[in-house]
Amino acid sequence: xxxxxxxxxxxxxxxxxxxxxxxxxxxxxxxxxxxxxxxxxxxxxxxxxxxxxxxxxxxxxxxxxxxxxxxxxxxxxxxxxxxxxxxxxxxxxxxxxxxxxxxxxxxxxxxxxxxxxxxxxxxxxxxxxxxxxxxxxxx
Numbered sequence: 001x002x003x004x005x006x007x008x009x010x011x012x013x014x015x016x017x018x019x020x021x022x023x024x025x026x027x028x029x030x031x032x033x034x035x036x037x038x039x040x041x042x043x044x045x046x047x048x049x050x051x052x053x054x055x056x057x058x059x060x061x062x063x064x065x066x067x068x069x070x071x072x073x074x075x076x077x078x079x080x081x082x083x084x085x086x087x088x089x090x091x092x093x094x095x096x097x098x099x100x101x102x103x104x105x106x107x108x109x110x111x112x113x114x115x116x117x118x119x120x121x122x123x124x125x126x127x128x129x130x131x132x133x134x135x136x137x138x139x
Contacts (some may be wrong), residue, residue, distance in 0.1 A: 028112040029101040031085065034139035036117060042066035056083040056090055062103065069128030101126050
């Protein structure tokens with residue numbers, strides 16, 4: 001095989017490789033659809049990722065004798081809304097009462113290589129701040 005033919009074949013192989021893998025390599029896999037569960041200091045956070053992996057469509061705060069400030073909470077509060085997952089990150093703020101004296105903030109980041117979400121949460125309960133970290137594995 002002469003040098004011109006060899007160079008053409010090398011060029012074709014490189015072109016095919018680039019077309020198959022994309023210019024930037026393989027795209028990161030989005031989060032799996034379904035319910036993700038994270039253990040927290042207050043109990044559990046359960047959130048639902050949609051079929052496209054681009055938004056959270058429901059959050060369920062499951063309190064187990066949790067005290068922050070003057071109140072102790074047990075039970076479940078479900079919130080149906082939409083929180084976008086942008087560049088693997090999301091944030092959500094929920095008010096548990098009409099006067100917004102009890103609010104919960106969640107922030108999370110998705111790691112495609114480990115297929116886990118992790119992040120921080122903080123609650124403001126009548127002026128008392130409580131916070132912690134969380135991690136959830138794929139459903």
